Each structure stands twice: as structure tokens, then as C-alpha cells.
Amino acid sequence: MADHYETLGVSREATPEEIKKAYRRLARQLHPDVNPSEEAAEQFKSVTHAYDVLSDPEQRQRYDMGGGQGGAAGFGDIFETFFGAGFGGGGGQRGPRSRSERGDDAMIRVDVELNEVIFGVQREITVNTAVLCSVCEGSCCQPGTHPVTCDVCQGQGQVQRQVRSLFGNVLTMHPCGSCQGYGTIIEHPCVECGGKGRVRERRSMLIDIPSGIDTGTRLQMRGGGEVGPGGGPNGDLFIEFRVMHHDTFSRDGNDLLATMQVSMADAILGTEAKLAALDGEAVVEVEPGTQSGDMITVRGRGIQGLRTTTRGDLKIAVQVVTPTKLSGREKDLVRQLAALRKDEPPHLGEFHQGFFGKIRDRFFRQG
Structure with a gap:
């Protein structure tokens, strides 16, 4: 078996570009469309096989180490070549590849x-x-x-190669090594x-x-x-x-959630509050006798839903703030109020888990 380097006429230290140039030069001389003689056809097969081995870094390394001397195809190669070629595989696509491909996402x-x-x-x-x-x-x-049209494959993007196998000589189609299968250079x-x-x-x-x-x-x-x-x-x-996180508002689906601190006096007597919502001013009515945990709903001031014109609500949980520093006169007035109302002493009541529970939990987590 002839040495692949001698077949291509290059040294063992030849670069991939030198190997490619040598192959293209010989392929132009020996291609069956240019030189129809049987001798040229055999030489063309040898040149093509030598190029296939030496143009692949892994195959070239194995060849230089004494393996893969270009003899008869192994059983795995036989199976892939013979059955692949016979049943639609082994050759990949027919005709030249397109240089134009879809871009990545x-x-x-x-x-x-x-x-x-x-x-x-x-x-x-x-x-x-x-x-x-x-x-x-x-x-x-x-x-x-x-x-320009590849002068090795004549624009086909593929070349024929004859492989010896247990079933005889098999002709297979392989991408042209000169134009990389594009058909043009x-x-x-x-x-x-x-x-x-x-x-x-x-x-x-x-x-x-x-x-x-x-x-x-x-x-x-x-x-x-x-x-x-x-x-x-x-x-x-x-x-x-x-x-992004917002310091004042959070969301529950398309509803906006917030808390509002109300003084004890305003919670008792009621009041009107003007709040800065995300989409402008919102007027909120605090009813007399409002309790901590009560919820005030402002309809249609939430988030407009995805692919719809309907908006959610703005839901505000009330937190009644008890004053911690009172003057002597203020304390006297509170005592007078307590005496007038005769309220029950502190006691355990029914547990309620609702909207304010979510808001309260959020406050504790952020604190």
C-alpha cells in the first residue's frame, strides 16, 4: 500500500493547507471528467483516500502512529457503507450544501x-x-x-469513492474535500x-x-x-x-396590594385619604370604626391583565396605629373616654385569617 504522503506528494510535516492544495492540484488532473483513463481513475481514488485520511486530524494521527494504513474497510465501515448507501444513508444529503443557514435564536x-x-x-x-x-x-x-464552481466535484458538492468490502467494491458518495460540500469555492x-x-x-x-x-x-x-x-x-x-421589587406595592395576580397606616382618631371617626397609587392619585374612604386588618378595595386600580383590557383591584389593608407618647391631658381624655364606654377588658377572640394575614406576613419577612 502506497504511503499517503507520497500519494499526495507532500512531506510528513506538511500543513493542512499544503495537503489541501496538493489534493486539489492532483484532483484537477485525475478527475474522471478531465482524464477518463482507467489508470487516472485508480490514481484519483488513491489521492482522494489519502486526502480523506490526512485532512482529518484524528485519522492522520492514527496513520502517523502506524495504524489505519488504508487497507480494506473494517466490518463497521462495511456495514455503514454498504447498508447505508443501499438504504438511503451513508451519503447524507444529495447535491451541494447551501452556504445560507438559519441563524441561532x-x-x-x-x-x-x-x-x-x-x-x-x-x-x-x-x-x-x-x-x-x-x-x-x-x-x-x-x-x-x-x-467559482469547484473543479474537483464540478459543483456537485460530493465525490465518489470506491471502498473494498466483503461484498466487493462499493461506490459511495462523500462530501467533496476541496469545497467542503458546497460545490463552490x-x-x-x-x-x-x-x-x-x-x-x-x-x-x-x-x-x-x-x-x-x-x-x-x-x-x-x-x-x-x-x-x-x-x-x-x-x-x-x-x-x-x-x-422588580417595589417598596410600597406588591401583587397578587392582577391585584395590587398595599398597607395604610391610620391614626386611632381617624379609625374611630373615619376620614378620607388621598394616596399616591402607581397610576396616579387614589381617594380612599376610611369608615368610622375601622379596625386593624380591615381591607379597603379600590376597584379597577390594579394591573391590566395580559391580553385583556380588564384591570385588577387595588387592595389596601388598614393598620391602626396606637400612639405611644401622650401628654398628661391626652391621657386624661383617653381615661374619660374609657370610663364613658365601659369596654370589656382584654380577652381572646375568634381567630381570623384573611387578606391582612398575607400583608402582615410580608411585613414580618421584610422586617
């Missing part, structure tokens, strides 16, 4: 304030992704040049993108953040991802949202 995370969730908001975001090369516009070639790749047809760039875009989103909600923007190699179609862009 991309995902970014965006932080959103709670007040922006009420009605939704438009936001400008910046994405670091692959975009179409502005110089070659996806052709991968220097302006004014074009890919780019002799003058675009300098800007290195022949990829795309470059990485930070680009800005406006996105509509819908109302009612929550932490973990994802928005899919079709065609907003990376442009593909060779100017291929864009992948999709996925935007994952995180709703």
Missing part, C-alpha cells in the same frame, strides 16, 4: 418596574448579536467577486466578515412590553435573533422579564 433578560406592568410600556433594548455584513451583504465574497472572501456573511454588532430596537407580565414571562420576537451564516434567515429573539 437569542435570549436576553429585561428588568421591568412594577408601575410599567400596569398598562405595559415601550422600551428600547440593546442586543449583542450577529447581523448581516454590510460589505458583502451575505454573499461572503469581496465586492465584485463571486464563488470562495477565492476572495470578504475581508469585513471573513467570508461568513455576518458580523457581530450591538443593535438597538424598540419592543412593546405588554401589561400583566410577571417574572419569568417570555416574549418571542420572530426574526429578531441572529442572522444566519451566508446571510441566512434570522433566528428568533426571546425576551425574559423580571419584575
Whole structure:
């Protein structure tokens, strides 16, 4: 069996580029479409086999160490080659590969304030992704040049190779090693993108953040991802949202939750309070005799639901504040009130677990 390096006419220290150039030179001379002689056909098979071994780093290493001398195919190779070729495998796709491929999907995370969730908001975001090369516009070639037809496979992207097996000689199709299966060769790749047809760039875009989103909600923007190699179609862009913590308001579904501190006098007599809600001023009526834990609901002042125009409610839990520092006169007045009311002494009452329990728990966790 001839030495693969001698077959290609290169030294054992030849670089991959030197091996590729030698193969292309010999393939142009020996290809059956150029030289139809039987001797040239045999030499072409030997040259192709030598290139297949030496162009693969792992196969070349095994060959240099004395293994894989290019003899008859092993049983595994026979099975894959014979049965694969006979039943639709072994050769992969038919015809040349396309340089244009769909781009990868991309995902970014965006932080959103709670007040922006009420009605939704438009936001400008910046994405670091692959975009179409502005110089070659996806052709991968220097302006004014074009890919040329591979003179080894004649544009087919594949070459035939004869493999000896227990079943005899089997012809199989393999990707052309000269053009890597594309059928064409780019002799003058675009300098800007290195022949990829795309470059990485930070680009800005406006996105509509819908109302009612929550932490973990994802928005899919079709065609907003990376442009593909060779100017291929864009992948999709996925935007994952995180709703930031708010010091005053929290949410329960589409309802907004808050607490309101009320003085003992206002809780007894009742009052009207004007509060700064997330979407403007809200007027709240505190009824006479309001107790700690009572809930005041302001209808339709919560969050507008996702894909709906209906809003949740603003629910406010009341916390009656008992004064801790009283003047002597204030204490006398409280004693007079207590004497007039003749209230029952402190005692255990019925336990109520409701909305205020959630708010109370939240206060304790944050404290």
C-alpha cells in the first residue's frame, strides 16, 4: 500500500493547507471528467483516500502512529457503507450544501418596574448579536467577486469513492474535500466578515412590553435573533422579564396590594385619604370604626391583565396605629373616654385569617 504522503506528494510535516492544495492540484488532473483513463481513475481514488485520511486530524494521527494504513474497510465501515448507501444513508444529503443557514435564536433578560406592568410600556433594548455584513451583504465574497464552481466535484458538492468490502467494491458518495460540500469555492472572501456573511454588532430596537407580565414571562420576537451564516434567515429573539421589587406595592395576580397606616382618631371617626397609587392619585374612604386588618378595595386600580383590557383591584389593608407618647391631658381624655364606654377588658377572640394575614406576613419577612 502506497504511503499517503507520497500519494499526495507532500512531506510528513506538511500543513493542512499544503495537503489541501496538493489534493486539489492532483484532483484537477485525475478527475474522471478531465482524464477518463482507467489508470487516472485508480490514481484519483488513491489521492482522494489519502486526502480523506490526512485532512482529518484524528485519522492522520492514527496513520502517523502506524495504524489505519488504508487497507480494506473494517466490518463497521462495511456495514455503514454498504447498508447505508443501499438504504438511503451513508451519503447524507444529495447535491451541494447551501452556504445560507438559519441563524441561532437569542435570549436576553429585561428588568421591568412594577408601575410599567400596569398598562405595559415601550422600551428600547440593546442586543449583542450577529447581523448581516454590510460589505458583502451575505454573499461572503469581496465586492465584485463571486464563488467559482469547484473543479474537483464540478459543483456537485460530493465525490465518489470506491471502498473494498466483503461484498466487493462499493461506490459511495462523500462530501467533496476541496469545497467542503458546497460545490463552490470562495477565492476572495470578504475581508469585513471573513467570508461568513455576518458580523457581530450591538443593535438597538424598540419592543412593546405588554401589561400583566410577571417574572419569568417570555416574549418571542420572530426574526429578531441572529442572522444566519451566508446571510441566512434570522433566528428568533426571546425576551425574559423580571419584575422588580417595589417598596410600597406588591401583587397578587392582577391585584395590587398595599398597607395604610391610620391614626386611632381617624379609625374611630373615619376620614378620607388621598394616596399616591402607581397610576396616579387614589381617594380612599376610611369608615368610622375601622379596625386593624380591615381591607379597603379600590376597584379597577390594579394591573391590566395580559391580553385583556380588564384591570385588577387595588387592595389596601388598614393598620391602626396606637400612639405611644401622650401628654398628661391626652391621657386624661383617653381615661374619660374609657370610663364613658365601659369596654370589656382584654380577652381572646375568634381567630381570623384573611387578606391582612398575607400583608402582615410580608411585613414580618421584610422586617
